[in-house]
Amino acid sequence: MATTDQPAPLVPRKFAGQWIAWNRDRNVIVASGRTLGDARRAAQAAGESAPILAKAPRANVRFLGGVR
Amino acid sequence: MRFRYTSYEVDPSATVPSGVLYRPEVTVDVIGPRGTETIQALVDTGSDETVFPASLAFAIGVHLDRKTIGQASAVGGHVVQLVPGNVTLQVAQGGRKCRWESTVAFLEVEQPEDEVALLGYAGFLEYFRATFDSQSHELELTPNDRFPPAN
Numbered sequence: 001m002a003t004t005d006q007p008a009p010l011v012p013r014k015f016a017g018q019w020i021a022w023n024r025d026r027n028v029i030v031a032s033g034r035t036l037g038d039a040r041r042a043a044q045a046a047g048e049s050a051p052i053l054a055k056a057p058r059a060n061v062r063f064l065g066g067v068r
Numbered sequence: 069m070r071f072r073y074t075s076y077e078v079d080p081s082a083t084v085p086s087g088v089l090y091r092p093e094v095t096v097d098v099i100g101p102r103g104t105e106t107i108q109a110l111v112d113t114g115s116d117e118t119v120f121p122a123s124l125a126f127a128i129g130v131h132l133d134r135k136t137i138g139q140a141s142a143v144g145g146h147v148v149q150l151v152p153g154n155v156t157l158q159v160a161q162g163g164r165k166c167r168w169e170s171t172v173a174f175l176e177v178e179q180p181e182d183e184v185a186l187l188g189y190a191g192f193l194e195y196f197r198a199t200f201d202s203q204s205h206e207l208e209l210t211p212n213d214r215f216p217p218a219n
Binding site: 005006007008010011012013016017019022026034035036037040050051052053054055056057058059060062063 | 070071072074075076077078079081083084087088089091093095104105106107108109110121123124127161162180181183184185205
């Protein structure tokens with residue numbers, strides 16, 4: 001039986017459309033930014049040297065699929 | 069390997085009245101000559117390509133082969149430029165680790181808001197059997213026979 005990773009908390013709407021930086025346990029958002037690089041730098045400034053970076057969806061624009 | 073969907077609070081709409089989006093995302097290490105970036109990327113069966121922002125390539129020292137720039141379009145037909153680059157990808161969960169070499173696409177965009185990280189068919193999904201369970205909000209990935217052998 002495969003184990004499942006721990007669920008991350010709900011990402012609040014205030015981060016919509018931004019890159020967010022999780023801590024390594026993915027239970028706290030330590031920083032955010034307009035670009036991936038902005039989020040990484042903000043996380044490192046906040047003390048997280050190796051963040052997990054993710055792009056939060058926009059609040060009022062739905063994503064319909066990737067590149068083809 | 070099982071991965072929980074990530075939940076995002078958004079504006080409620082007619083199709084998403086709860087205001088919560090559930091996305092099948094996987095944490096993947098993208099490894100280049102000068103470093104590693106850990107990205108939580110959307111697993112997208114509708115994407116022919118595995119795509120990361122071009123800024124990620126610069127951060128980890130991936131050489132972008134501009135002689136073979138490709139074009140791609142998303143829904144709606146907007147055309148974007150994709151530049152290939154070679155990386156090592158790694159996913160790990162529950163004590164199991166999968167690591168392989170891959171040529172992926174790096175997306176150059178004019179607006180930072182358009183940056184995306186997508187795990188599509190080429191370079192990612194082609195190597196796994198993927199089961200999406202939208203009741204439990206879990207994605208299960210199992211390496212298939214195409215998974216590259218370890219070097």
